[in-house]
Amino acid sequence: xxxxxxxxxxxxxxxxxxxxxxxxxxxxxxxxxxxxxxxxxxxxxxxxxxxxxxxxxxxxxxxxxxxxxxxxxxxxxxxxxxxxxxxxxxxxxxxxxxxxxxxxxxxxxxxxxxxxxxxxxxxxxxxxxxxxxxxxxxxxxxxxxxxxxxxxxxxxxxxxxxxxxxxxxxxxxxxxxxxxxxxxxxxxxxxxxxxxxxxxxxxxxxxxxxxxxxxxxxxxxxxxxxxxxxxxxxxxxxxxxxxxxxxxxxxxxxxxxxxxxxxxxxxxxxxxxxxxxxxxxxxxxxxxxxxxxxxxxxxxxxxxxxxxxxxxxxxxxxxxxxxxxxxxxxxxxxxxxxxxxxxxxxxxxxxxxxxxxxxxxxxxxxxxx
Numbered sequence: 001x002x003x004x005x006x007x008x009x010x011x012x013x014x015x016x017x018x019x020x021x022x023x024x025x026x027x028x029x030x031x032x033x034x035x036x037x038x039x040x041x042x043x044x045x046x047x048x049x050x051x052x053x054x055x056x057x058x059x060x061x062x063x064x065x066x067x068x069x070x071x072x073x074x075x076x077x078x079x080x081x082x083x084x085x086x087x088x089x090x091x092x093x094x095x096x097x098x099x100x101x102x103x104x105x106x107x108x109x110x111x112x113x114x115x116x117x118x119x120x121x122x123x124x125x126x127x128x129x130x131x132x133x134x135x136x137x138x139x140x141x142x143x144x145x146x147x148x149x150x151x152x153x154x155x156x157x158x159x160x161x162x163x164x165x166x167x168x169x170x171x172x173x174x175x176x177x178x179x180x181x182x183x184x185x186x187x188x189x190x191x192x193x194x195x196x197x198x199x200x201x202x203x204x205x206x207x208x209x210x211x212x213x214x215x216x217x218x219x220x221x222x223x224x225x226x227x228x229x230x231x232x233x234x235x236x237x238x239x240x241x242x243x244x245x246x247x248x249x250x251x252x253x254x255x256x257x258x259x260x261x262x263x264x265x266x267x268x269x270x271x272x273x274x275x276x277x278x279x280x281x282x283x284x285x286x287x288x289x290x291x292x293x294x295x296x297x298x299x300x301x302x303x304x305x306x307x308x309x310x311x312x313x314x315x316x317x318x319x320x321x322x323x324x325x326x327x328x329x330x331x332x333x334x335x336x337x338x339x340x341x342x343x344x345x346x347x348x349x350x351x352x353x354x355x356x357x358x359x360x361x362x363x364x365x366x367x368x369x
Contacts, residue, residue, distance in 0.1 A: 015065055016058045022089045023052060026156055047120065048145045052096045055112035055264070059247075060095060060218045063240075063360060064088035067222025070353030071232055084225055086160035087170070091218055093153035098181055098213075100146035104139055105189060106273040107306070113264035118142035150178070162225070169224035177217035184209025191276045199285060202278040203245070210251070211244025215364070235347030239357070242340030246333045246365040252277040253329055254369065257317060262369045268313040274304030278332075283325035295319045337365045 027049045034045035068084055075081035102108075103116035110116055115123065122138030130137065157174060158167070188209050191201045219236040228236075254263055255270030256279065270277060280303065287295040302308055302316035320326050341361055349357065 015062060018085055019058045019061050019089050019092070020053065022085045023092055026086070026089070026152075027052065030152055030155075044121075044141060044145060045148070047117065047141075048096065048100075048149060051100065051111075051117060051145075052092055052149070054114070056092065056095070058092065059360075059364065060091040060214060061088040063215050063357075064091060064218035064222040064225075066353045066356045066360065067219035067228075067236060068226045069222070070236075070347075070349040070357060071223045071226035071228035072350050073222070073226040080161065083161040083166075084222075087157050087162060087225060088218070088221065090153045090156035090160070091213075091221070093149045093156060094178070094181065094213060097146045097150040097153065098185065100142050100149065101185065104142040104146075105185070106275070108265070108269065108273065110265060116142075117145055165227070166225055169227065170221060173217060173220045173224050177213050177221075180208045180212040180217070184212070188275075192274055195276075197276055197281055197284045199278065199281045202276055202281040205276075206245050206248040206278060207241070210248040211241060214247055215244035216240030232347050232349070235343050235349075238343035239340045239361075242336040242343065243361045243364060246336035246340070249278060249329050249333050249336070250365055250367060252279045253326065254367075256320065257326075258369070264369070268302075268308055268316070271302045271313065271316060272304070272306055272308050279320065279325050279329050282328050283320050283323045286323040286325060287319075290323075292323065295323055333365055337361060 027045075031042055031045050031049065035042035065084070065088055068088070069075075073081075073084065075084075099111060100117045103111055104118045108116050109119055114120075118135075118138040118141065120138070121141035122134040125132075125134040125137040154174075157170070162170060184205055184207070187201075188205045190196075191205060216237060217240070219240045220233060223233050223236055252270065252275075255265070255275065255277065256268055258265065258267070260267050266272070280299065283299055284296065286292070287299070298312075298315055298319045302312050305312065341358060344354070344357060344361075
């Protein structure tokens with residue numbers, strides 16, 4: 001008689017533990033491959049492993065798991081939950097690729113309270129007195145380790161043990177997600193370089209850079225693994241898009257107002273990095289409409305200011321409140337959460353995923369880090 005899988009009861013907080021165990025085992029095996037290239041590459045792979053395992057809430061695989069459960073996936077049934085765990089855990093490696101590259105592109109010094117990858121490798125170069133600029137070496141290491149994370153994500157997914165039918169359903173979801181996240185990253189760089197401060201530009205970045213691969217595509221990945229009907233797929237798509245954008249809007253607020261002790265990033269980091277978020281777009285739009293030149297000057301002076309001091313940051317925060325941008329972003333988060341949950345309610349989502357996805361939506365949009 002087949003014994004019950006440890007996740008047969010999966011609302012006891014053990015899902016994240018199982019995802020991390022799956023990632024730990026996979027990365028340990030891949031380190032052996034890196035060591036065959038050279039010990040220095042194995043050492044670099046160790047840095048990537050630490051980046052993946054030492055932090056992160058595992059939001060993406062968690063949404064994918066409950067997408068699978070909501071479509072009838074049953075860890076206590078006849079399916080293979082270990083295959084599902086391996087497939088959805090690959091999402092964390094896509095996330096690692098995006099974060100490593102994002103930190104380099106934004107010149108961020110820290111991630112989750114630790115040095116960003118490009119900073120860590122520049123410090124190693126400087127410590128050992130190697131030739132050439134340390135910053136160039138750090139940038140090279142970050143680019144290559146981000147690429148390695150994406151390559152290993154593909155390997156992990158496609159080597160997860162899926163059936164041919166699952167492969168056929170999963171492949172287009174995975175392909176679309178990779179294109180969207182890289183396209184969103186490019187849009188972010190393009191918007192900053194071109195100085196596009198429009199609400200439309202900010203929402204495009206939100207939709208593709210974060211929302212698609214944070215909630216929507218993970219849900220659809222879970223649905224594809226379970227062979228979900230088209231009605232449920234469409235409900236997941238609507239729910240995932242709205243909750244994913246709301247998740248990013250919360251991130252926009254945390255990037256300016258978040259507590260560094262909780263977020264692991266310096267206070268006001270989005271301002272230092274010159275991010276054209278919806279929060280900033282709404283503020284500039286309101287300032288132009290009201291003829292508030294002082295507000296425009298304050299925000300322009302703070303945006304992209306690498307040496308942003310406390311007084312300038314506090315004044316920029318005040319202006320964002322005064323122009324109504326903070327309240328408008330909060331309003332949009334609330335509306336998107338409501339519309340996402342309404343879309344989910346129209347679908348036949350298997351219990352207990354219906355409750356779990358509702359709880360996840362609230363947690364993602366009300367978080368403090």
